[in-house]
Amino acid sequence: MFAEINTFLNDLIWGNILIYLLPLLGLFFTISSRFVQFRYFFKMFNILKDTAHDKDGHISSFQALMLSVAGRVGGGNIAGVAVAITLGGAGAVFWMWVIALVGMATSFFECSLAQLYKEKDGLDSCVYRGGPAYYATKGLKQKWLGVVISVLLIITFGFAFNATQSFIISTSFEASFNLPTWVSGLIVTAVFGVTIFGGVKRIARMSEVIVPIMALGYLLIALVVIVLNITQIPSLIVMIVTEAFNPSSAIGGGMGAVIIQGAKRGMFSNEAGLGSAPNVAAVAYVAHPVQQGIVQSFSVFIDTIILCSCTAFIILLSGVYTPGVDGVQGVLLTQNALIEHIGPLGGYFVTIALFLFGFSSMIYNYYLAENSLNFFSKGNVAVFNIFRVICILLVIWGSFQDLASIFAFADLSMGILAILNMIVITLLYKPVLQLIKGYERQLKEGIEPVLRYNDYVEYNFEKDTWKEIVDNINDKKLKE
Structure with missing residues (x-):
């Protein structure tokens, strides 16, 4: 009965709420901000360049x-896309792109709010904390809502998702390398434990190393495949767009199934609006909340x-892959496709990629x-x-157990979290529009934007936190 x-x-x-709520509100944020994710797309590179290495022990915008990418990029990028194509055909890819493009605006709004309402960490004055629980409590003055959001995040990411990721990694290594699950489980647990006991700074440094390696490695192997099939790329793009509006008769459910599969993949993968990424966006040391909003939309x-x-x-x-034909799905479909392109090494590559994607997601989930x-x-x-000891024990346990039922419950708690977060950022969208106007005003004045915190005091954020940040940045400029 519980399962039902x-x-x-x-x-x-x-299937009935978020599938419509996320894209519609994403479109609202896109229009109300005058397509902020596109207007400032290339400015993100300058922000990262200027804040890549902070000398005062703070966590940089790049870190x-x-x-954030460590969490967004996971096994879903390998397995989830394969499932979307299997059930929705090539056209699902187009709708996955559409959801991501409007989701960039949603991510901008929630991450800008996370920056505005952040506060200092209780242990390290160079570390900041923030996210949906914080901007719901301060921006809406609803402490109970912050408590509910925090509990949902702990259960979903700290416990369920990490235990499940451990199972996926250990079973993947067993299948590819015949390595017992207890061996890979202990190895993953050991590295995970060393990372999380180092605090948020070590987590950020680990992500700074792992994420570029895994992302660039996967991108490189995909480029090899594309180069080997370069003549087919134009016709492939045409097929994706055509199938998005006129799907093959072999796809059950027609155009509705295509849109739903692409939208679901986009939502699960990029996490825009789900309430997870803002927790990470808040830690960055930047001069203006809009700066990190721009950067996080790029993730x-x-x-x-x-x-x-x-x-x-x-x-x-x-x-x-053959449309409408039942066959291998998920990781195995991606693995078989890569083996066809580059030989047996393709199968091993997917396993290693799954490990890196999975482990990076684990440290993100823990944070x-x-x-x-x-x-x-x-x-x-x-x-x-x-709490760290409990998380480590769950990772060990997860490497031995198939936690499908727990993962399904975590999907439910994450769905509730997403609904709450989308309601909150919709109610708080005006402060973000004000932040954008203030940011653009300073750009027109020809100065490097910093948060003029006295212009936003009615929004009940931690003014002293931002005063200290802005004063430090201004002092640096004077010394330079």
């Missing part, structure tokens, strides 16, 4: 971006437009949970250490 109720609620939330582009497209091209350029725990504990070392 869980399935019913999951179908209701993801926060890499930690949606990296995840879906670039990396999910890599998987789609690898599959669609192979002879492994989301830790940040939510901080909402209650305010930097209590003993509480953090007990």
Whole structure:
């Protein structure tokens, strides 16, 4: 009965509420901000260049971006896209792109809010905390809502998703290298434990190393496939667009199935609006909230437009996939497609990629949970250490157990989290529009934007936090 109720609620939330709520509100944010994700797309590179290496021990904009990409980029980029193509055909890829492009605006809004309402960490004055729980509590003055959001984040990411990721990694290594699950489980647990006990700065540094390697490696292998099939690319693009509006008769459910599969893949993959990425966006040390909003919207582009497209091209350029024919799905479909392109090494590459994607997601998931725990504990070392031990034990347990039922429950809790977060950022969209206007005003004045915090005091954010940041930045400019 519990499983049936869980399935019913999951179908209701993801298949009937979020499937419409996320893209419609994403479109609203896009229009109300005058297409901010496109207007400032290239400015993101200057922001990253200027804040890539901070000398005062703060977490840089680049490190926060890499930690965010670490979570967004996961097994779903390999397995999820394959499932979307299997059930929705090539046209699903087009709708996946559309969802990502409007989702970039949603990510901009939620991450700008996370920056505005961030506060200092209780243990390290160079670390900041923020996210949906914080901007719901301060921006809407609803503490109970912040508590509910924090609990959902801890259960979903800290416990369920990490245990499940451990299972996926260990079973993948067993299948490819005949390595016992307990061996790979212990290795993953050891590296995971060393990382999380180093605190958020070590987590950020680990992501800064792992994410570029895994993303560039996957992109490189996809480029090899594209080069080997370069003459087929124009016709492939035409097929994707054509199938988006006129799907093959072999695809069950017609155009509706195509749109739903592409939209679901986009939502699950890029996480725009789900309430997870803002927790990471808040840690970045930047001069203005809009700066990190711009950067974080780019992480949606990296995840879906670039990396999910890599998987789609690898599959669609192979002879492994046949529309409407039941066959291999998920990771195995991607793996078989890559083997066809580059030989047996392709199968091993997918396994290694899954490990890197999975492990990076684990440290990202842990950070989301830790940040939510901080909402209650305010930097209590003993509480953090007990929580870390629990998370490590769950990772060990997960490497031995198939946690499909727990993962399904986590999907439900994440769906509830997404609905709450989308309601909150919709109610708080005006402060973001004001931030954009203030940012653009300074650009027109020919100065490098910093938050003029006295212009926004009615929004109940931590003024002292931003005063210290802006004063430090101005002092640096004077010294230079």
